[in-house]
Amino acid sequence: MEFFTVSGLRSLKNDTDVRLSGWIQDVRVTKNLVFLIFRDYTGLAQLTVKRDGWAGIDVTSISRESAVSVQGKYLVKGMSKLGVEILLSGISVLNAAGTPLPLAISDPVISDVETRLDHRSLDLRKREVSRIFRAKSTLLWGIRKFLRENGFEEVQTPKIVAASTEGGADLFNVKYFEKEAYLSQSPQLYKEMLVSSGINRVFEVGPAFRAEKHNTVRHINEFTSIDIEMAFSDHEDAMRMLEGSVSGAIDEVMNEMGDELREIGLKIPSAKAPFPRITYREALDYLHKKGDAPPFGEDFTPEQLRSLGEKFDGFYFITKWPSALRPFYTMPDPEDPSVTNSFDLQFQEKEITSGAQRVHDPEMLLERFKSKGLDSKDFSFYLESFMYGMPPHAGWAIGLERLCMIILNLSNIREATLFPRDRNRLVP
RNA sequence: GCCCCGAUAGUGUAGCGGCCUAUCAUACGGGCCUGUCGAGCCCGUGACAUGGGUUCAAAUCCCGUUCGGGGCGCCA
Incomplete structure (x- = not known):
């Protein structure tokens, strides 16, 4: 049988x-x-x-x-x-299962997200919940497939690190024998070093840790970062790879799960490249006309992003961000040094990716350290890779949970995370 | 970190100074009915987050704490 x-x-x-x-x-x-x-x-x-x-x-x-x-x-x-x-x-x-169940599985009552997360393994027995993670897996597979087809090699870099990527975000401390160490907030420095080593195109799928005490439906303290870096490339090349990755992810989900998703009435956003683009300055002008814009050099408020999101229904890029809003490794625009060769991928009001062409000239990098108030000594292991023929390069990082949340139209990033780590949650 | 709101049976809720030995649904236990299908009907078990305070009287009002929701800030 x-x-x-x-x-x-x-x-x-x-x-x-x-x-x-x-x-x-x-x-x-x-x-x-x-x-x-x-x-x-x-x-x-x-x-x-x-x-x-x-x-x-x-x-x-x-x-x-x-x-x-x-x-x-x-x-x-x-x-x-x-x-x-x-x-x-x-x-x-x-x-045999114990009774009563700590969570409604097939009952008409709907449990709170917190209750569901407390009993996550039971919660995942529900088809509508496990479906999220099948989709997440499929999205990631679509991205991996696209990147492989485009000559990217998957790499693994350390998650226990000595220095902060840019000294900005809060890091989790860990004891590393006699030394002080941190949990990695980003593989940024390592993927750039790999590009200098001649691995032409690299990508990594791995955890990133942020010790920020935020408490929102779109932030968690441990998330999955999909990072790429490509040699002999600029921000335009990186943006093309990003468009390909996002549409590859969506195509894969539609192929694998399209019928099922249509059945439950979920409308998956379309991602036809090229995505619309707007520069930071143009966005500022647009918001001025709407009557609420930040001064040049400041980030958009959620309200302002919502206003921009109404203009662009779906995915779009905001490019050429001011240097002040970007980390030290971001390449200034040679034609207008007050802005950078950088971009954010947005879905309506939500940010899912940021990327840029990077600085490859060691002199410029030293200057950028200085202007950001960072001590270059902390980054000597990284600087070395710029001393011996670092190619021009560009890359980006996308949050897998954010992407999943947006594509499946979830209201809380925790729903796209099996066992989320947030300000208060460390278990399960 | 700031502002607003909230926390009541396993789950989800009603009650918002004495009518509360706290409502309803669902789950759980028992009974009846029945090719059922969110099965139906009857009975039962089961809860006021926590620590102070106000009051003759607190689930209810006040303060702290913890946790949660919404917004903002912070944030590759």
Whole structure:
């Protein structure tokens, strides 16, 4: 007898003997019949038990969410509204679930996000929740595929580091034997060093840690950063790779899960390259006309970004940011040194990526350290790679959870994170 | 870090000075009915975040703490 999944049953002939493993979601008892609602990772099926025809265990005593292995005959013309019905011939409870459940799984009540995160492994049994992570995995796969096709090599760099990337953001301290160390906030310095080493195009998918005490629906303290860096390239090249990555991710999700996402009424944003672009100065002008703009050199407020987001429905770039708003390694625009060869990818009011052409000239880099008030001595390991023929280069970093949240239209980044780490949450 | 709001059974909520030995739904336990399908009906178990204070009387008002929601700031 073969093992099947629920979704694999539909092509079978009537009365085929099947075995499945999964969970009992619900038990409904009638006079002569018991119906068990069975669930595996692929869907739901109704297991029908004839009371007098089968002397198995008392199925009415099985608690909801118990793990089971079942066998029976697949009924092509099942009467269940679930669409899949199996006439049960055997069941073994592999592990009974305790009662009551700490979380509503198939009940009409909707638990709070906090409650769900406290009991995340149970929460993930819900299809609408696990679907998020299938989509996230698929998005990432689409990006990996695109980057590989474009000559990028995947790398791993250390997450325990000695220096801050730019001395700005708060870092988590760790004890490193006798020394003081930090959790990496970004692989920025390392991916640039790799570019100098002749690995032409690199990307990394890894955790980034930020010790900022923010408490918003779009920030977490540990997130997945997808970083690229490419040699002999400028910000325009990097932006093309970003457009390709985002549309590659969306294409992959639509191919793999399009039907399912349409079924639940989710409209996935389209990502047709090239994305619209607006410079920082143009954005300022636009906002001036709207009556609320920041002075040159300051970042947009959420309100102002919302206003820009109304102008561009979907993905768009804000380019040429002022130097003051960008880290030391960002290349100034040779034609207008008050701004930089930099860009943010936005989706409406939400920022998902920032990137730029980087400084490759060591003299300029030293100047930039100075103007940002950083001590170049802290970065000597990094500076060395600029001394022996560092190629011009560019790159970006995209937050995977942010991207997932935006594409699936989630209201809280924690929903796109299996086990989020935020200001207060360290468990589970 | 700041401002506003909130925390009541396993889950989600109503109540907002004495009508509270606290409402309802759902879950859980028991019973009845029944090819059920958000099954139905009846019964039962089960809760006022925490520490102070005000008051004859506090779930309810005040202050602190913790946690949460919304906004802002901070933020590659």
